[in-house]
Amino acid sequence: MDGQALRPTASWENGTLAPVDRLRAERADSPTPGLVEGTEPGAGQKSAMFVHAQSFEDLTAEAEEEARRDDELDKSGECAEELKVLVGEKTIEEQRNNSISSESRSKEEDVSSEAWRSHRKHVFVLSEAGKPIYTRYGTEEALSSTMGVMMALVSFVEAEKNIIRSIHADGCKVVFLTKSPLVLVGVSRTCQSDKELLRELQYIYYQIVSLLTLTQLNHIFQHKQNYDLRRLLAGSEYLTDNLLHRLDRDPGLLLSAVTCLPLASSARDVVSSSLQAAKAKNLVFSILLAGDRLVTLVRKKDQFLHHIDLHLVFNLVGSSSSFREGEGWTPICLPKFNTAGFFHAHISYLEPASELCLILVSTDREDFFNMSDCKQRFLERLSKRSAYQALKEALKCPTYSVAQVGIPELRHFLYKSKSSGLYTSPEFPEVYHSDEEQERLMGLYQDLHSCLHHPTRPLRSFYRCSETENLLAWVTSGFELYLCFSPLGTKALAVSAVNKLLKWIRKEEDRLFILSPLTY
Amino acid sequence: NISFHGGESPKGTLRVKMVLLGSSGVGKSSLALRFGKDEFRSTTPTVGCAYLTRVVHLSDVTLRFEIWDTAGQEKYHSVTPLYYRGAHAALLVYDISKRETFIRAQVWLKELEKQYTPGSTVMWLVGNKGDLAQDRQVSVQEGQALANDRDLSFTETSALAGDQVSELLIYKKAVLGLIESPDLTKETFGNKGPKFKDGPHIYH
Structure with missing residues (x-):
């Protein structure tokens, strides 16, 4: 293993990237990614959806x-x-x-x-x-x-x-x-x-x-x-089994972040506002999922969901077939919110064979019919809008190819915006199609993650060459980035790829992230 | 005749709250699925409770069954009263190849009897997994005897084999029982405690 740590240098951080002050002012227009939390690509424009956490x-x-x-x-x-x-x-x-x-x-x-x-x-x-x-x-x-x-x-x-x-x-x-x-x-x-x-x-x-x-x-x-x-x-027990499986496979659990269904922001905004309109007194969170991807999340003002709680919800929904047959109604404790009490979640799919699953979290255990009614109102409102069709279209391609970024040696990456708690990642390329290879790559990312977050000697960036791939990891106060290149790539190429990738993410952030989360 | 339709008649719909109770893994969800879609799929354990509605058109009235398919797992027992409270029909399901589920059904029965005035709810004892007759641990006679003793209706079914006749029987008898003596109220879920004062309601 040829591991080599790059010392983060001022020239790298400031030389090619715009100064922080300018970014704050021109965030929306600037194609140059920020290094400061809140200005990085994917950072929400309003308050974040999640509990603010150094993850x-x-x-x-x-x-x-x-x-x-x-x-x-x-x-x-x-x-x-x-x-x-x-x-x-x-x-x-x-x-x-x-x-x-x-x-x-x-x-x-x-x-x-x-x-x-x-x-x-x-x-x-x-x-x-x-x-x-x-x-x-x-x-x-x-x-x-x-x-x-x-x-x-x-x-x-x-x-x-x-x-x-x-x-x-x-x-x-x-x-x-x-x-x-x-x-x-x-x-x-x-x-x-x-x-x-x-x-x-x-x-x-x-x-x-x-x-x-x-x-x-x-x-x-x-x-x-x-x-x-x-x-x-x-x-x-199957929930714990599946969670362990996810821990080996799901970058979201590694990054303490959630990924979104790529969707035009105009469509997502309509979905979000339809969900926002379907509110009820005791409704705390409305979460719309497409498989393991977040479509939108609306929350009560001043109430934040922790990504761990969201992952537990993902795990529950993804592991159980019982919500397919009817409307589910279950007590659920969201431990990062409150370990003492149960919320009550109404869980149902929007349509019988649809991937879209709606989770309505209420504080009242007798709220089933209210939640069921919220779902109906949401669905009725959404069905009238063209955004619903756009959403259904988006479900057909829930991911994207790394080729879209246009960096030939780049095989795969994970990018997390720290302030929004959201991450994006392309589909696995051909070389990582087998389960073993995907788990191996995840293992490599986990390794890099360990180095960046080492308890006594954390690294800001890390470049590693091996026979099968070259990897670069970089963490700033705004984002965390893990890149996987073909073994033929060079360090210089990797460094220049970071800029190119960040610009691409900035360009696509409307689609890849939820930039304007809503509250009731 | 009872027939199944996807649609719902806007007029003269009788709402029937029905609850499925029993141990984990006896096939409550499979029965519910068989009722509604005449399908069989292996399912994961129910989380909390699943709510399904099925509309049955009779010659003179449309029945909207609101089925509460409860989780058999012990951790959910504290919330189960939410679902059986005010139910018009309760199905106590056990697995004929597992004696402990039959005993558990009797525990459920005791709990229900504490809450209900006799005759207000149509209660069925259902021995499921009739297809596992070779592993039978509870005889038909035993099931029938318990049902006779406690004034329950009794049947054996197989959600797997799709013994549709039995399912229809449940419906028909449950329905006939209901039309004679029930309390079909709209607010079956929201009210605290059982409510059996009202007569049948027909919603228009």
Whole structure:
């Protein structure tokens, strides 16, 4: 691996790109992308739709805080010798060597086969009493002793007033996330950093909370420490399975962002205003999806949706066929909004075979008919407009080819506008058509993401050459950009491609992003 | 005769609230799908509740069935009263190849009986998955005996095989029962607690 970090230089940032002040003033006309948040291509013109967040950092902030506490405790000298072996960080050396030493994994050998152990990424959820709640592979029953050991590790370190974060051994990372009353454990052989793995565990945690609320979870375990939570999660395991699949595949979960259906802004504005008009007293969010792509989102004034909550909604809708047959009405907790209570979501497709799914989120559990009525009003209004036809047309080509950008060596890219929390990405080119290749590319992006967001030594930009592709990642206060070039490309070409790409995105931003989000 | 149509008669429509209750995986959604579209598809577990409407034209009246297909999963049980409250017809569904679902249906029955004055709701005990007769754990006699004991109507069905006659029977008998003694109110969902004072309403 030929990795090389580019030091961000003033000349690169200022030499070719317009000064920030001018951009602010002439944002709409300027083809030159801004480096400052709020002026980058794709930045919303009004307030953002989502909770303003430094995205990834925000997501992992809690874990960081725990880590800091952990460090402080370390300094206090309470840390026992053996803990130094357990607590990660000390063995941050990347393990390329995936050979499995049977010795270190003997605990699992008792209950599982070689095939089970060779999965790339395991996820376990257990209660603080050590009772299994979820495993990605195999059955929870068969793993009760394994999970017991995991809990013992957590408790042992806790008893010393410390927190176990990770174990690195034999190309395997074991990452712990304690979110009382749950403990989540990830076991990975990928190159992902602890922080990335923690992020994934957080998602799983939020998935469980979204089904039950944290209040209910706490209540259950306060009442009965030994409770078997699988009873309440029965029938929903597939949501967690699918979320884990998405975490491997969906750039949105990596970037903490959402992608939009490419649609002419005139049509999108009509759809948005039709949705805005179909309001009701307790309606908080109206979300229109086309598959995994956002068409529009209208929210109550001063209420923001977090991208994690939106991804959980995407996962719910994408994983279930039950909304196809009728109108769905379900309690749902949006954990980044409020872990204590349920919203009630009306979920239905606009037409029987349509990809367009409308989600109306209300605060009132008796609001079904009101929401159903909102949907009807929206549909009636929209059907009268030509924008509906334009929207249906847009569904036929929900993505675009990278060739449109006109950079010959460019194969694929991810571009996220930080202020809007939206990203855009072309379809995968021919070379990445197989599932394996797509996952491999996602793995490379994850790698770059890890480097840019390294907890102690974050990079602003990163260029990497390999036999199969060259990659460039660049983060500014306004955007995050990941580019994949053919292995024949050069660094100079990559750098010049950034400008060209940003100009193209600026030109297309009306279509690729939601620039004027609405509120009721 | 009962016939199924996609359209809805604007005049003389009787709204019938019907709820499907039972354990997870007994085939409530498949039955609902069979009622409405005469189709079978394997489905993912229902999330919360699915609401479907089916219009049935009889010779003298049009019935608009408002079907609440509830999730069998335990985590949703706290919201289930929302759906069975004020229902005109309740189908308690179990899987004939799984005894525990039959026991669970009896638990549902007890819960319903707590809420309802007898005779106000047409209740059906439905043994689904009749196509799995080789794995049967609940006999027809047992189902029938429970139904007789608790004054329920009883049938066995197969949403998979599309035993349409049985489904029609459910409709017909449910409907006939309703026309005799029911409380077809429009506000079946929004009202707190069961309401059975009103007579049948016909909306124009």
